[in-house]
Amino acid sequence: MDIYLYLCLFDGGSIMKEYYKQIAFYSVGLLSAAILTLVAYILTQIHVNSYHEVIPHAVLIPSVLILAFLQMCVQLVFFLHITNKSSRWNVVFFLMTFGGVLVIIIASVWIMYHLNYNMTPVQINQYIQDQSGL
Numbered sequence: 001m002d003i004y005l006y007l008c009l010f011d012g013g014s015i016m017k018e019y020y021k022q023i024a025f026y027s028v029g030l031l032s033a034a035i036l037t038l039v040a041y042i043l044t045q046i047h048v049n050s051y052h053e054v055i056p057h058a059v060l061i062p063s064v065l066i067l068a069f070l071q072m073c074v075q076l077v078f079f080l081h082i083t084n085k086s087s088r089w090n091v092v093f094f095l096m097t098f099g100g101v102l103v104i105i106i107a108s109v110w111i112m113y114h115l116n117y118n119m120t121p122v123q124i125n126q127y128i129q130d131q132s133g134l
Contacts, residue, residue: 025078026078026079028078029074029075029077029078029079030078032074032078033071033074033075033078036067036070036071036074037071039067040063040064040067040068040071043055043060043063043064043067044060044064047060076094080094082094
């Protein structure tokens, strides 16, 4: 074992102090993500188990969306390290990826809506019969 590493391990040198800071940083991120996930799960379970009476849909959906946004922020800051100090290229690549995913989601919803709108019940029944081989 290297003498420098040996001294750092038992002396609590600067390397180990940085290591403990990183562990604490990741632990805070992990606990925050777990708590946000647990809160969303509990809200949904209360909603389902009470037959949609305790927490109405109008409250549940925005609260779960807010928790999802907070979860995304926690993931970005604690695990992807997208902060004010991160390089511009990381932010640019993230925004381009986010934009691409957003385009795919919007286009998929638009296609599904228009396919459903443009098909009449007769066409749907004909398609089902053709696919089943009857």
